[in-house]
Structure formats: structure tokens, C-alpha cells
Amino acid sequence: xxxxxxxxxxxxxxxxxxxxxxxxxxxFLQGLPGVDAxxxxxxxxxxxxxxxKTTAKAYxxxxxxxxxxxxxxxxxxxxxxxRSLCAKGARPDPGDRSAPPVAAICVYPDMAATARQALTxxxxxxxxxASVATAFPSGRAxxxxxxxxxxxxxxxGADEIDMVIDRGAFLAGRYLQVxxxxxxxxxxxGAAHLKVIFENGELATYDNIRRASWLAxxxxxxxIKTSTGKVAVNxxxxxxxxxxxxxxxxxxxxGQQVGVKPAGGIRTAKDAVKYLVMVNETLGDDWLSPHWxxxxxxxxxxxxxxxxxxxxxGRYSGxxxxxxx
Amino acid sequence: MNDQQSGSTTSTLFGYAPAPESRSxxxxxxxxxxxIDGEFREAAGGMVFTTRSxxxxxxxxxxxxxxxxxxxxxxxxxxxxxxxxxALPGAERAKYLFRIARIIQERSRELAVLETLDNGKPIRETxxxxxxxxxxxFFYYAGWADKLSYAGCxxxxxxxxxxxxxxxxxxPLLMLAWKIAPALAAGNTVxxxxxxxxxxxxxxxxxxxxxAGLPKGVVNILTGDGATGAALVGHPDVHKxxxxxxxAVGKEIARTxxxxxxxxxxxxxxxxxxxxxxxxxxxxxxxxxxxGIFFNQGQVxxxxxxxxxxxxxxxxxxDALKRRLRTLRVxxxxxxxxxxxxxxxxxxxxxxxxxxxxxxxxxxxxxxxxCELPERGHWFAPTVFTGVGQAHRIAxxxxxxxxxxxxxxxxxxxAVAKANNTPYGLSAGIWTEKGSRILKLANQLRAGVVWANxxxxxxxxxxxxxxxxxxxxxxxxxxxxxAYLEHA
Numbered sequence: 001x002x003x004x005x006x007x008x009x010x011x012x013x014x015x016x017x018x019x020x021x022x023x024x025x026x027x028f029l030q031g032l033p034g035v036d037a038x039x040x041x042x043x044x045x046x047x048x049x050x051x052x053k054t055t056a057k058a059y060x061x062x063x064x065x066x067x068x069x070x071x072x073x074x075x076x077x078x079x080x081x082x083r084s085l086c087a088k089g090a091r092p093d094p095g096d097r098s099a100p101p102v103a104a105i106c107v108y109p110d111m112a113a114t115a116r117q118a119l120t121x122x123x124x125x126x127x128x129x130a131s132v133a134t135a136f137p138s139g140r141a142x143x144x145x146x147x148x149x150x151x152x153x154x155x156x157g158a159d160e161i162d163m164v165i166d167r168g169a170f171l172a173g174r175y176l177q178v179x180x181x182x183x184x185x186x187x188x189x190g191a192a193h194l195k196v197i198f199e200n201g202e203l204a205t206y207d208n209i210r211r212a213s214w215l216a217x218x219x220x221x222x223x224i225k226t227s228t229g230k231v232a233v234n235x236x237x238x239x240x241x242x243x244x245x246x247x248x249x250x251x252x253x254x255g256q257q258v259g260v261k262p263a264g265g266i267r268t269a270k271d272a273v274k275y276l277v278m279v280n281e282t283l284g285d286d287w288l289s290p291h292w293x294x295x296x297x298x299x300x301x302x303x304x305x306x307x308x309x310x311x312x313x314g315r316y317s318g319x320x321x322x323x324x325x
Numbered sequence: 326m327n328d329q330q331s332g333s334t335t336s337t338l339f340g341y342a343p344a345p346e347s348r349s350x351x352x353x354x355x356x357x358x359x360x361i362d363g364e365f366r367e368a369a370g371g372m373v374f375t376t377r378s379x380x381x382x383x384x385x386x387x388x389x390x391x392x393x394x395x396x397x398x399x400x401x402x403x404x405x406x407x408x409x410x411x412a413l414p415g416a417e418r419a420k421y422l423f424r425i426a427r428i429i430q431e432r433s434r435e436l437a438v439l440e441t442l443d444n445g446k447p448i449r450e451t452x453x454x455x456x457x458x459x460x461x462x463f464f465y466y467a468g469w470a471d472k473l474s475y476a477g478c479x480x481x482x483x484x485x486x487x488x489x490x491x492x493x494x495x496x497p498l499l500m501l502a503w504k505i506a507p508a509l510a511a512g513n514t515v516x517x518x519x520x521x522x523x524x525x526x527x528x529x530x531x532x533x534x535x536x537a538g539l540p541k542g543v544v545n546i547l548t549g550d551g552a553t554g555a556a557l558v559g560h561p562d563v564h565k566x567x568x569x570x571x572x573a574v575g576k577e578i579a580r581t582x583x584x585x586x587x588x589x590x591x592x593x594x595x596x597x598x599x600x601x602x603x604x605x606x607x608x609x610x611x612x613x614x615x616x617g618i619f620f621n622q623g624q625v626x627x628x629x630x631x632x633x634x635x636x637x638x639x640x641x642x643x644d645a646l647k648r649r650l651r652t653l654r655v656x657x658x659x660x661x662x663x664x665x666x667x668x669x670x671x672x673x674x675x676x677x678x679x680x681x682x683x684x685x686x687x688x689x690x691x692x693x694x695x696c697e698l699p700e701r702g703h704w705f706a707p708t709v710f711t712g713v714g715q716a717h718r719i720a721x722x723x724x725x726x727x728x729x730x731x732x733x734x735x736x737x738x739x740a741v742a743k744a745n746n747t748p749y750g751l752s753a754g755i756w757t758e759k760g761s762r763i764l765k766l767a768n769q770l771r772a773g774v775v776w777a778n779x780x781x782x783x784x785x786x787x788x789x790x791x792x793x794x795x796x797x798x799x800x801x802x803x804x805x806x807x808a809y810l811e812h813a
Contacts, residue, residue, distance in 0.1 A: 034758040036778045039609030049449065051344035051661040059339065245608050280339045281652045288339050 015218055015254065025175040029214060035206035035242060044237035047281060048274045057273070061308050062100050064272040064300075065092060067290045069130050069261065071106040071298045073137075073229065082111045083118040088325040090124035093305050095321075096312070102301065103290040104128035104160060108136070109153035116157030130195070131158035134185060137199075137228035139164035143181060150188040161185065162195045164228060165212065167202045175215060182219035195223035195261055195294075201233030209239055213246035223259035229296060234264025240275060244282040257286065263296025269307040272300055341654075344661040346448045351438045353525065356387040359395055359548060360531035362402035363541030369394035374550070376524055379445030379667040380658050380702045388524045391549040396516070396556040399545040403487040403514040404562050406542030411484045411512035415471030422467035422509060424537040429460045432533065436526060440498055441658045443525045445667030445703070446621050448659050454620075458783055459502040462801075465785035466506035469806060473511060476803045479812030484512030485588060486564030488809065491554045491578075492527075493570045494520035494669050495624040495725075500569050501527055503800045505544060506785075511809035513565065516545045518557055520570075522670050524548040555581070563587060565809060569626070572723075572749075572794050590798025590808045592626065592790060594723040595751030597772065598744035599629030599780060600734075603638045605756035606778065611645045614729070617754060617780035619653065619665055619707050623727040624673070626795070627752035629780050631713075631720060632731045633740050639733050643711060650694040650707055657699070665727060668703040677705050677726030684710045684719040689730070715746055723749065737762065741769045750792030754780045773799075 018028035052060055070089040072081060086105050093099035104127060105115045112131040119127050131153035135141035141149075150161055163185050169177045186194045196216040200209050216224050224243055227234035240262040247258045260279075266272055272295060279287050287293050302322045309317045356373065358365035372390040377383060391399070410418070429436065436459075437451035446455075473482050488508045492500035497519055508515050519527035531546045547553060551574070558566050559581050568578050569592040582589045599617050601610050617629025634642050658666035668674040685691050689710040698704040705726055713720050713730040720730050734740040744753055753772040755763050767775040773790045776782060783789070788804035790796065798808050 033605070033607040036606035036609040039606065039612055039779060043609070043612050049453070049661075050341060052341060053344050054342040056340055056342040063339070276339065285339070 019176065019179050019218060022174060022176045025179060025215070026173060029175060029211040032210055032214060035210055037206055040206060040242060041238045044241045044278070047241070047278050048237060050274075050277045052273050052277065058308075058311050060273045060276050061269060061304050061311070063288065064269070064276060064295065065304050065308075066100045066103060067293055068102040068295050068297055068301055069104045069106040069263075070102045070301060071229070071263075071296055073106070073108060073132060077108065077111055079111070079114045082107055082114045084325040086115055086118035086124070086127070087122060088301070088323055089127055090119065090122045092301055093308070094323065096309070099305065099308060101127055103294055104130040106130040106132065106162065106296065109133050109149055109156065109158070112153045112158040113156035128159035129157055130160035130162055131156075132162040132164075132228075133158075134161075134163040136162070136164050137230040139166050140168075143184065146181070147184060147188045150185050154188070154190055154192045158192055160193045160195060161189050162197055162225060164197045164199060165216070167199055170203065170208070170212060179215055179219045182216055182221060186220040193222040194220065195225045195259075196221040197225045197228055197263075199228055199231060200226050200235075200239045201231045206239070206242055209242050210246055213243050214250065217247070217250045217256070217258050221258060223261050223294070225261040225263055225296065227264045229264030235262030235266055235296075237274060237278065241278050241282065244278060244287075247287075248283050257292060259292040259294065260287070261294040261296055266295055266297050267299050267303065269300075269303045272304065341662050343657075345657065346438055346441075346659045346661055348438060348442070348659065351435045351442070353386050353439070353442075357524070357528045357548070358389045359391050359399070360528065360544075360546035361395070361399045362406075362545070363535065365531070368392065369398070374521070376443060376522065378442050378702075379522075379669050380699070382701055385442060386525060388528070388548045391518075391547040391553045393556045395547060396553065396560055399516045399547050400487055400489075400557070400560045400562050402542035403516050403545055406540060407484075407486055407514045410509075410514055410540060410543050413512070415473060415512075418509060418512065419467045419470035421537055421539050422463050422470060422506065425533060425539070426460050426463035426467060428533050428536055429456070429463060433457075433460065436498060436529060438659070439529060440526050441666070443523045444494065444497060445658050445669055447663040447666040448661055449663065450621060455496060455499050458785070459498050462499075462502040462506045462785045466510040466806075469507075469803070470510040473806065473810065476806050476810075478803075478807050478810045482511070482810035482812045485809060485811055486513060487562060488513045488515045488565040488567060489557045489560065489563040490515055490517040490567045491558065491570065492517065492519055494523040495621060495626070497523040498526040498530065501530060503569075503805070504567050507800070507805045508565075508567075508809050509543065511806055513809050514543045516547055516557060516563075518547045518549060518554050521550045558582065566590075567798075567808065568592070572796075575796060588808065590790075590800070591796035592798075592800065593794060593796040594725075594749055595626045595628065595791065595795050596631060596721070596723050596747045596749045597627055597629045597752035597754070598631045598633050598770075599754040600633045600740045600744060600756065600766070601635060601638070601642055602737075602755075602757040602759070602762070603635045604758045605638075606758060607638070607642065607645060609778065610756040611642065611649050613754060613756060613778070613780040614646055615649055615653070618729045619727050620781050622665055622668055622705070624669060624725050625781065626723075627774060627781065627789075629752070629754050630724060630729060631744075632729055633734050633743055634731060635740075636733045636735050643709075643731065646709065647692065647694070650709070653694065653696070653707055655696045655698065655704070655706065665707060668705050668726060671703055673725065674703040674705060677724055677728060680719060680722060680724045680726075681708060681728055684713070684717065684728070684730070687717045687719070689713045689717055689719060715743060721747065737766065741766060745769075745771045748794040751795035752776070
């Protein structure tokens with residue numbers, strides 16, 4: 001993942017004049033190609049029918065594991081819970097050291113330091129700490145609070161910040177406000193990477209999801225993310241496909257590559273492989289890496305591990321053969 | 326991010342391992358007879374021909390070659406069965422049709438594999454498109470069998486008699502369903518001749534008729550070639566002719582039938598225009614273009630074989646289209662991940678090749694995605710021609726293969742003028758976010774079907790048919806019943 005902010009901003013310079021006012025932003029965002037819902041959903045469903053077997057499946061399962069942001073976002077989270085999650089992320093299958101580690105541990109800001117320390121003690125410095133700052137999941141707080149939230153998480157050792165956008169401002173057409181908020185949070189991130197969460201289920205239309213994608217990318221997002229996992233509609237194949245198409249078009253327009261993270265509701269290996277097929281056929285190899293694609297999930301990992309064991313042994317083991325952390 | 330992770334993931338391609346559908350679900354006999362009066366029998370002349378898999382040229386089976394005597398026997402069987410079949414209450418006929426529909430669903434995997442073997446089209450398409458539609462047509466027309474008086478074909482409609490039906494090789498089982506389901510629902514009996522290169526699914530359908538307990542003679546399947554079809558169409562005791570196929574053969578049939586009291590419907594060739602405006606939902610339009618021309622290797626009469634794209638988005642659309650075509654998987658039709666299968670026959674491949682070469686000779690720019698074609702069998706890579714003008718042969722003649730001709734336009738008027746400037750008139754597509762433009766253009770386009778922001782969508786409730794050299798009459802929907810009914 002690029003850490004140097006300067007060339008990214010330079011690359012987006014050619015589009016910088018679209019963010020001078022709400023009206024200019026609106027004209028630009030509304031000028032993006034529309035989305036035909038029926039066609040989008042049909043394409044996502046068609047990609048879901050790819051038959052993935054043997055070597056391709058083995059590769060896909062390991063790739064999916066390495067792309068997981070292993071997540072706990074509960075009010076009841078404790079340091080002990082976070083530490084055991086870190087241990088699981090570092091070595092997902094205690095009985096099989098060939099299982100790769102996950103990409104990141106995703107926690108609330110107050111747990112970032114605990115996660116950082118646990119990962120260091122485990123010798124798993126390669127795993128990032130991701131923190132959902134900015135008044136997650138509603139985003140309903142003052143800018144000062146959101147920025148403070150972000151800075152504290154980064155100071156506590158977060159390598160990645162998952163911010164929520166102000167959906168109220170977006171739906172009211174205050175695009176410039178959303179744009180400025182993302183820029184300010186990005187600036188508060190320092191060296192940390194910024195994932196911008198849209199909460200697709202609240203944006204109501206596919207057209208809005210495409211607009212939010214461009215808005216976030218123009219404002220400097222390193223990743224765009226479907227959802228918080230806290231509402232009824234989270235990541236779906238169609239809304240993720242739409243975001244994949246947006247990052248593809250954005251790179252074509254600016255030369256800048258942005259990552260995508262579907263989150264919430266992806267529980268089975270079968271689902272995860274379907275998402276990888278979408279990435280493969282929409283964006284290709286360039287995005288088939290934890291640098292550019294992540295799964296926000298907690299229970300997905302165990303199903304991937306069980307499928308992995310099945311490939312290795314020829315039979316299903318069962319839930320007691322993977323850890324419950 | 327640690328280096329070990331990035332290194333391990335970016336260096337490996339996410340390819341798909343082969344995922345072949347099992348052939349063991351279908352049991353193809355070494356030889357098949359003609360299905361006449363509820364029995365399989367040898368052709369009177371004892372002649373046979375072979376049917377091969379287009380994907381690897383393997384001989385699949387030997388099939389009886391029906392001639393005039395066999396045609397006569399089949400028509401007589403159908404004529405005899407007509408007396409009892411047409412006298413059944415509609416609800417009774419419906420029971421048989423429902424039964425056939427359910428058996429098709431139960432045996433759909435077997436039929437999908439069979440169709441893929443015989444035709445060369447991908448299992449994805451037979452499994453996900455053909456077979457569900459085949460069952461849906463029987464279910465739909467079963468529902469009409471006891472409601473014919475309410476179909477808008479007059480107060481007391483009656484069946485016509487024996488229907489002679491000749492179907493093509495591009496959708497062997499689906500075209501059979503389009504023809505047999507409404508004919509039986511209306512109370513007619515049928516003699517159907519499947520195409521020479523794809524007879525097997527019709528013969529399996531004959532078996533399904535027996536399984537359903539359909540009375541003898543109601544459905545007769547006569548395998549053979551063009552001469553068989555001509556004898557069938559010309560038989561004096563046939564009351565209705567339904568043909569789907571090439572315009573040239575359609576014209577011959579029209580000449581044969583002219584001056585008789587036979588009713589005739591023709592579904593012939595096409596050169597459909599797929600019109601993309603600058604405000605279209607472009608990602609979905611690209612999918613629609615791909616589905617419009619590469620579905621069933623472009624061997625579709627209503628294929629969107631002419632892409633009319635607004636000049637302002639020409640480059641953008643072409644870039645996106647080429648990017649998308651690079652992900653198309655061409656190869657073994659029985660592999661569940663194959664998008665584009667084999668061309669149906671060597672003759673068809675030769676015709677596609679000849680027209681594509683004409684395109685190059687006329688100065689259009691030819692492009693295909695990099696793809697390795699199997700050595701055996703009949704294959705043609707997905708092909709796009711840009712810089713095509715109306716005067717080019719590839720813009721005028723039906724290629725019936727995976728070849729797209731791209732033209733441009735500047736105004737809606739120009740798009741309509743170019744779209745209509747063809748001897749054909751079967752299908753068209755409009756891609757725009759502007760609803761009023763869709764409605765206006767749909768009225769101006771001389772095409773039997775106009776799809777808006779989609780393409781190649783079929784449904785048994787929706788009538789299908791052509792203008793001009795694409796034929797006359799409609800199949801599907803209530804309109805499809807009309808062709809099989811008369812009233813005082």
C-alpha cells in the first residue's frame with residue numbers, strides 16, 4: 001500500500017476543480033454513468049456461478065484468509081477477547097502452520113493499543129491494526145470529535161483507519177461537506193491508511209453508491225468499504241461489484257489505485273470465493289492482494305479453515321476442529 | 326503490510342481449474358429411429374445419418390433419415406390422433422402439458438448435457454437459459470389450454486389440424502418447445518423435424534412424450550435434412566406450417582405454401598441493432614453488448630450483431646468492451662466455466678470465416694481477444710469489427726456467429742435510420758437512462774422485439790417475431806396461440 005501521500009494527490013490534481021463547490025461536485029457526480037439495477041444484479045449473479053475447484057480453490061481459500069480484516073466490534077469487547085483474536089489472526093489454524101495470517105485485526109479505537117501490543121508480543125508485526133474511528137458506526141459527532149478519535153487511534157498504534165461518512169450530509173446533497181470531512185480525516189491519519197465506509201444500505205440507490213465511491217476517492221481514500229456491518233443491508237455482490245467498477249474507472253482516469261473492502265454478512269468460503277471471482281474478472285490480478293482487497297469479517301475465517309482442512313484431508317472436520325476465538 | 330503476503334498473492338494467477346460437467350447423466354443410444362405414432366421405427370428407405378459433437382467431432386449417434394414415405398406415415402399418424410386429441414377438454418390436454426413440463430424439469434440436467442454435446446453451446450447456457458425456458462413454455466401454454474376462448478382469438482376458436490414444424494440447430498430444444506407447446510395446447514397434433522446437425526434432444530423429447538403417457542401420434546419426430554423438411558411442408562394433409570431458420574429456406578417454404586390453404590408462420594434471420602447512447606448505464610451496456618452477440622456463439626437470429634454507439638462515447642465503450650472480452654472463456658462447452666463454445670458445424674464455420682474475411686477486405690478493423698482455440702472441432706474466436714459502414718457486407722448480411730460490427734451515430738434520428746436500414750427486422754436494443762427516449766425510439770424501430778437496457782431476454786408470455794425478411798407471425802404469449810387456432 002503506498003504510504004507517500006504526495007504523488008497520490010498530484011495524480012488527482014486533474015480532477016481537483018470538481019471539488020470547489022457543492023454545485024460543481026454535484027454536476028460531476030451526477031455526470032457519472034448511471035447504474036441499471038437489473039443489469040448490475042444479473043452480472044453479479046452470473047459471476048457467482050463460476051465453478052472453482054481444486055488448485056484454484058486452494059489458492060482462493062488462502063488468498064481469502066490473507067485478505068481478512070479479522071473483526072470484533074462489540075460493546076462487550078474486552079482486552080482478553082482482543083488478545084485472543086490477535087492470536088487467532090496470527091496463526092489461524094494451530095494444527096496447520098501453512099495457513100496464512102490474516103491482513104489486519106479490526107477493533108474500536110480504545111482497543112487499538114491492546115491489539116498493537118498483542119500482535120507485537122506474538123511476533124506478528126506483519127498484521128496491521130485497523131481501527132474504526134470517526135464515531136463509528138453512526139458518524140454522528142462533531143468534526144472535532146471525529147478527528148480526535150482518529151488521532152488517538154493512530155497514536156495507539158492503528159495502521160489503518162476505517163471512517164464512516166456522514167450519510168445524512170450525503171443524502172442531503174452536501175457533497176462538499178462529505179468531501180472535506182474525508183480530507184481532514186485523511187490528513188489526521190498521518191501515515192495510516194484510510195478506508196472510507198459508505199454504509200451502502202443507507203445510500204438507497206446504486207447511483208448513490210457510485211457517486212460516493214468517486215467522492216471518497218477524489219478526497220483521498222486509500223480504500224472504499226461497503227458498510228459497517230451494523231445495519232440490515234451490508235456488503236452484497238452487486239454493491240461490491242459496483243465499487244470494483246468504480247475503482248477500475250478511477251484508476252483509468254487518474255492512474256491511482258484504490259482498494260475495496262466488502263464488510264458484513266460474508267460468512268462462508270463459498271461467498272468469499274464468489275467475491276474473489278468478481279475481483280478477478282472485473283479488475284484482474286492487480287487487485288488480487290491484501291493491499292487492494294479486504295474482507296471485513298469475523299466468522300468467515302472459520303469456514304475458510306474448515307474448507308481448507310477438507311481440501312487437505314478429503315473430508316469435513318466440523319466446528320470443533322477450528323477455534324472459536 | 327508485510328512483504329511475504331504481498332509477494333505470495335500478486336505472483337499467482339487466480340485461474341480456474343477445469344470444471345467439466347459429467348457426461349454420465351446422459352445415455353445416448355448408438356442409433357435412433359423416427360418417432361411415429363408413439364413408436365421409434367426405422368426409416369422406410371433404411372437410410373441413416375450421423376450426428377456429431379461440434380466441439381470434438383466425435384460421432385454421438387446414428388439417426389434415421391426420413392423421406393417421403395416416412396413423412397406420409399407421420400402425417401397420417403398425426404391426422405388420426407387429431408380426432409381424439411382435439412376433442413379432449415382443454416383441461417385434459419393441460420394435464421399432459423403440465424406433466425411434460427415437470428418431466429423436463431426433472432430431466433433438465435440430462436437434457437442440458439445432451440444439448441451441449443449435440444449443439445456445442447456451453448453448459449452454462451443450456452443449464453441456465455435453455456432448459457428453464459423450455460419448461461416455462463410448456464407450463465405457460467398448459468395454462469392456456471382450457472382458456473382458449475379468452476385468448477383473444479375469437480369467441481370459439483378451433484385447432485387447425487396437423488402442424489408441420491421445422492426447427493433450427495441453434496436452440497434445438499427451445500425452438501421445439503416454442504412450437505410444440507402452443508400447438509398441443511390449442512388441440513393440434515404435430516410432426517416436427519429437428520435440424521440435421523442437432524436431432525438428439527428432439528428424440529429425447531419423444532421419449533418424454535411417452536413417459537408422460539401422451540396419446541400416440543399427437544407428437545411425431547421426423548429426423549432428416551432439407552429434403553425431409555420440404556416433403557413435410559409440402560404434404561397435402563398438413564394444415565399449418567411453422568418454420569424457424571434461414572431467410573432463404575423461409576422464402577422457399579413461402580413459395581411452396583402459396584396458393585394452398587395452409588397457414589404459415591416464419592421466424593427467419595436478423596441483423597439486430599444494439600443502440601448505445603452517451604447517457605447509457607455503460608457497465609451494464611457492455612454486458613448487454615456481450616450477451617447480445619456472444620450468447621450461443623452469436624448463432625442467434627435476434628443477436629445484437631450491429632452495435633450502434635454514439636460517437637461521443639465510442640472510444641470509452643470500445644475500451645470497456647475489449648477489456649470485458651479478455652475475460653471471456655472460450656473452449657470445452659461441457660466445462661461449467663466456459664462462456665463461448667463451439668460453432669455448430671463446419672459449414673457454419675466456413676460461412677462465418679468467409680464473412681469475417683470480407684469485413685477485413687472491405688477495410689473494417691478486426692480485433693479478437695487473445696484466446697487459444699482447441700485443435701479439434703469447429704471454433705471461432707469472439708471478434709469485433711470497428712470502423713464499419715452501412716455499405717459493408719458485415720453490416721448488411723447475417724453472419725450468425727460471434728462477430729460484432731460496430732457503427733457510430735451522432736443523433737437519435739441517425740441511429741433510427743441506420744438501425745432500420747436493413748432487409749431484416751427482428752430485434753433491437755436501446756441503452757439510455759432517458760425513459761422518454763426509449764419510448765420514442767421503440768415506436769420508430771422496425772423490429773419485432775425492442776429491448777430497453779437489456780438484450781436477449783426471453784419469456785413465454787412475450788410474443789416474438791419479425792418484420793420484413795425476418796418473417797411473419799408471432800410465437801410466445803397469447804399471440805403464439807393465434808397461429809394454431811381458427812374461428813368461424
